[in-house]
Amino acid sequence: MSVETFKDNQAVHLEVSPKVTLQAARFEGLTVEDEKVLEKKLVRKIYLHLVSSHCLLFIFNILDRSNIANARLGGMQSDLGLSDTQYQTAVAIMFMGYLLGQVPSNIILTRVKPSCYVPVAIFIWGSISMCAAATHNFAGIMVVRVLLGFAESPFFAGALLLIGSWYKPQEIAPRVAVMYCGNTIANGFGGMLAAGILSGLDGVSGLAGWRWLLIIEGAGTIVAGFLAVRLLPDFPGSGKHEWLSDQEQRFAQWRLAQGVNSEIDEDGSIKEGLIDAFTDPKTWVLVSIQICQLTSQTWTYFFPSIVKTLGFNNIVTLLITAPVYVFGFITSLGNSFIATYTNKRAILIVWPLMVNIVGNVMVICTHSTAPRYVGMFLMCAGSYSAFNVVQAWIASTVPRTRTKRAVVYALVNLFGNSSNIYGSYFFPSSDAPQYRMGGIILSSFAAGGIVLAVSLGFWLRHLNIQVAREEERDGQPRYKYLW
Numbered sequence: 001m002s003v004e005t006f007k008d009n010q011a012v013h014l015e016v017s018p019k020v021t022l023q024a025a026r027f028e029g030l031t032v033e034d035e036k037v038l039e040k041k042l043v044r045k046i047y048l049h050l051v052s053s054h055c056l057l058f059i060f061n062i063l064d065r066s067n068i069a070n071a072r073l074g075g076m077q078s079d080l081g082l083s084d085t086q087y088q089t090a091v092a093i094m095f096m097g098y099l100l101g102q103v104p105s106n107i108i109l110t111r112v113k114p115s116c117y118v119p120v121a122i123f124i125w126g127s128i129s130m131c132a133a134a135t136h137n138f139a140g141i142m143v144v145r146v147l148l149g150f151a152e153s154p155f156f157a158g159a160l161l162l163i164g165s166w167y168k169p170q171e172i173a174p175r176v177a178v179m180y181c182g183n184t185i186a187n188g189f190g191g192m193l194a195a196g197i198l199s200g201l202d203g204v205s206g207l208a209g210w211r212w213l214l215i216i217e218g219a220g221t222i223v224a225g226f227l228a229v230r231l232l233p234d235f236p237g238s239g240k241h242e243w244l245s246d247q248e249q250r251f252a253q254w255r256l257a258q259g260v261n262s263e264i265d266e267d268g269s270i271k272e273g274l275i276d277a278f279t280d281p282k283t284w285v286l287v288s289i290q291i292c293q294l295t296s297q298t299w300t301y302f303f304p305s306i307v308k309t310l311g312f313n314n315i316v317t318l319l320i321t322a323p324v325y326v327f328g329f330i331t332s333l334g335n336s337f338i339a340t341y342t343n344k345r346a347i348l349i350v351w352p353l354m355v356n357i358v359g360n361v362m363v364i365c366t367h368s369t370a371p372r373y374v375g376m377f378l379m380c381a382g383s384y385s386a387f388n389v390v391q392a393w394i395a396s397t398v399p400r401t402r403t404k405r406a407v408v409y410a411l412v413n414l415f416g417n418s419s420n421i422y423g424s425y426f427f428p429s430s431d432a433p434q435y436r437m438g439g440i441i442l443s444s445f446a447a448g449g450i451v452l453a454v455s456l457g458f459w460l461r462h463l464n465i466q467v468a469r470e471e472e473r474d475g476q477p478r479y480k481y482l483w
Helices: 032-073 084-100 102-109 114-134 138-152 155-166 169-200 209-231 246-259 270-279 281-295 298-308 314-319 321-342 346-364 369-397 402-417 419-425 436-474
Strands: 002-007 010-015
Touching (some): 032 114, 032 155, 032 169, 084 102, 084 402, 102 155, 102 270, 102 402, 114 155, 155 369, 155 402, 169 209, 169 369, 281 346, 281 369, 281 419, 281 436, 298 321, 298 419, 314 321, 321 346, 346 436, 369 402
Antiparallel strands (some): 002 010
16 A cells, blocks of 8 residues: 655655554554553563663673773783773774674674674674683784674664664663663673673683783673573564564554654665765754764863872772763663653753763862762763663654664764774873863853754754654654654
8 A cells, every 4th residue: 555654854655565554543442441451561672672672782782892902901901012092092902893883783683684694793792802811912802802893783773773663762762871881881891891800810720810801701792692692673564573472563663654654664776875874964063063062071081090199009990990980871761751741852962961971170170089970970971861861853854764764773873983093092000090181171062052952953943844844734743853
């Protein structure tokens, strides 16, 4: 059958299966109350299989990516004979493979089963992470980090695409926040785990503690990969979802179509998706916002070294990183729920980046322990709270097709994470304890993110005003952007 849908605010006709018929009436004749009960049950199942599993996997994703920072405190840099510049290059080089794999991986993901593709990637990167424990020089760690980047590239952008394919645009922010809780747990409690391994296993079987750290965390990732095989879903309407009834699978597609003003989330061609993504100016504004936001977050890979400047020993340093990340998670989750219930985007990116700037200023402008530690809380809360809302803004600004949205997610993640390449050089040991230059640079990018978010918000608001006038003139409904 043919139904009317919208692309770039213009009405077009689309052939769809009767299974996903769009209608103003209730789903399959259900009452409003029955539909709400069905939706609540469906959303709960999606959460358990999609969001909670991605949160678990994200923990190991971040542990394997950033454990080099904890290994440095355990003596990895001296054992491998790395200079500060070589260590920073080892941090940065992982993102070369990670970034290069983003766009092709997300395009592949729209054509294969995520429930098979993602677990294979997890097994590979877990194995590579374990291999880092066998390195003995700069060349060895460089090879491992490059390969690790390629292996990890399918995960995060693919996770965002999957979440955006199962949830309505206004539902995405808190789900991304819960998934991003994995980042918080990995960075926070990963420090506590590292403290235990570095102090308890150092010298066991003739291996340094940092080598045990890489082996144990890589092995944990492989175990998580087996869980992913069982838990991860495919896209709605494709693959087998044994945890959903036939009615729930039909309803999952129906509610998404209703959620974007009766649009069908069809895949579309790869060529069309690439062209639409690259030629849409909103894509590049979102990319620029993400670059600024993630650059303001590049302190993460040097956080143990930054906290070390407070004057504590290595073990205490690793332990006191945890409260900072817990606070960051709480504020980011709260900000994401506000985004869901208010449907606001720009302002919920602006205020966290302002807090981030205040935190950076506190860290670089005083030698006192208490103000600097408080500033670290603000740095974390600010940079993390903005991130989830940016990801949710992508889904509502690029509602279709799935291929276009996959490319946009990949581009935003690709260019945004490029900050980790140049950001790796913002915190040389010679700048300790204040790290003033790094703090100034991060604050400048946060300020740029504020300007860009405000600009995009006003632009989308202007587009909505134009759409409202067109609706009033011809009576045809059109898609409205969240701003």
